[in-house]
Amino acid sequence: MPTYSYCLVNVFAEDFFAGNQLAVFTNATGLDEATMQLLATQLNLSETTFVFPSQVASAKVKIFTPTNEMAFAGHPSLGTAAVIRDGRTEVSLELKAGIIPLRFNGDIATLTANPATHRAGPLASDLSQALGLPLSAFSEPAQFVDSGTEQLIVPLKTVDDVMACQPAAQFFRDVVLQGRNRDGTLVWAWQNGEIVARYFWTKHGQVMEDNGTGSACANLGAYLLKQGVQLPFAATMIQGHKVGRLAHLRLSITLDRQVEVGGRVVNIGRGEFDL
Numbered sequence: 001m002p003t004y005s006y007c008l009v010n011v012f013a014e015d016f017f018a019g020n021q022l023a024v025f026t027n028a029t030g031l032d033e034a035t036m037q038l039l040a041t042q043l044n045l046s047e048t049t050f051v052f053p054s055q056v057a058s059a060k061v062k063i064f065t066p067t068n069e070m071a072f073a074g075h076p077s078l079g080t081a082a083v084i085r086d087g088r089t090e091v092s093l094e095l096k097a098g099i100i101p102l103r104f105n106g107d108i109a110t111l112t113a114n115p116a117t118h119r120a121g122p123l124a125s126d127l128s129q130a131l132g133l134p135l136s137a138f139s140e141p142a143q144f145v146d147s148g149t150e151q152l153i154v155p156l157k158t159v160d161d162v163m164a165c166q167p168a169a170q171f172f173r174d175v176v177l178q179g180r181n182r183d184g185t186l187v188w189a190w191q192n193g194e195i196v197a198r199y200f201w202t203k204h205g206q207v208m209e210d211n212g213t214g215s216a217c218a219n220l221g222a223y224l225l226k227q228g229v230q231l232p233f234a235a236t237m238i239q240g241h242k243v244g245r246l247a248h249l250r251l252s253i254t255l256d257r258q259v260e261v262g263g264r265v266v267n268i269g270r271g272e273f274d275l
Contacts, residue, residue, distance in 0.1 A: 001275065002030060002274075003272050004025055004273050005270065006043075007026060007270050008024075008267075008270060009021075009022050009082060010022070010265070011076075011078050011079040011109075011214070012075060012214070012248055012249050012264065013264050013265070014246070015246075017245075018245060018246055019263065019264070020046060020075040020210070020213075021046065022045060022046075023045055023049070024048075024084075025050045025051060026051050026083060028052055028062070035275070036048075037068075039064075039273065040064035041067070043066075045066075046065065046075075046210060047064065047065055047070070047076040048064050048076075049061050049063050049064075049080045050064070056099065057092040057093055057099050058081075058084065058092050059084055059094065060094040061077070061080050061095055063076045067203060070183075071095065071096035071097040071149060072098075072100070072147070073149065074218060075263070077095065077100050077214065078102065078109040078263060079265055081093060081102040082265035090102065097149070098114055100112070100114070107265055108250070108263065109263065109264075110252075110260050110261065113147045113218035113222070114148055116146055118143050118226055119143065120143065121152055121153070122175050122176075124141075124142075127175060129171040130172045131154070131167055131172075131185075131187065131200075132164075132166035133161060133165060137157055137158075138154070139156060139157045140227070145220075145222050147218045147219055147222050149183045149215050151186060151215065151219050152184070152185040152186070153216070153219055154185055154188070156188065156189045159191045162188060162189050163198075163241065163242065165198060165200070169202070169206060169207050172202065173202060183201055183215070185199070185201075186213065186216040186219070186220060194236050194237070195220070195235055195236065195251070197216070197239050198241075199216050211240030211243045211245045212263075213239065217249045218251075218261045221233075221251050221252075221253055221259035221261070225253055231253055231255050231257070233251075233252060233253040234251070234252040235252075236250055237250075237251050247263070248264070249262075
């Protein structure tokens with residue numbers, strides 16, 4: 001009976017029980033995709049990762065939510081890299097979306113995102129119905145941005161507007177997802193030099209809220225870059241106010257226009273499955 005061990009970490013965690021949760025199976029050789037999906041469903045965390053040997057990077061990593069596999073996700077990349085780093089200050093991960101380089105400064109992990117593609121987003125009048133907000137809440141036009149997984153980036157005028165979002169499931173599916181294989185939407189606003197954000201996605205037909213979405217933070221960086229933000233750029237994106245579990249995501253854009261996302265990774269435990 002083979003045994004598969006996993007580590008539990010919290011990513012973007014300024015406190016021990018904060019940030020976004022992740023399970024990392026450190027040696028997944030022998031597991032097929034169906035079993036990996038079953039394990040991710042059993043653990044029921046936002047994501048679970050499975051580590052394999054790689055010929056082109058420090059490790060090959062497969063990322064699963066409880067319902068599907070993802071090509072790229074931020075907190076699973078950061079958390080997995082922290083688990084396998086073994087004292088190294090730099091590692092790289094082979095993901096479905098490509099090779100992701102990461103570096104470390106103590107317990108802070110930082111990834112460099114792939115260059116993004118952009119598409120025009122829905123009209124504010126449609127977003128108003130989908131997000132349960134008045135037209136006055138919207139500032140700049142929304143955009144679909146894809147630096148590994150496509151998401152809708154929606155700037156709002158105030159933090160009060162961010163907190164007032166109440167997505168309506170049917171309008172959300174029609175306006176945000178549009179029948180395509182994209183992940184969800186990030187709504188955000190500035191407050192005292194920080195970014196306050198919420199992220200919405202669907203699970204079994206219901207709109208859910210995530211508390212620390214690194215891929216959306218990377219897409220926000222690409223959005224700001226396209227909008228002409230002054231470089232170099234650095235800010236903290238705070239998520240999780242409405243779900244009672246804060247995450248602090250460190251977003252930066254370098255002078256050479258590379259988008260970076262980082263955060264503190266905290267080891268919290270381990271376990272194993274006998275299969």
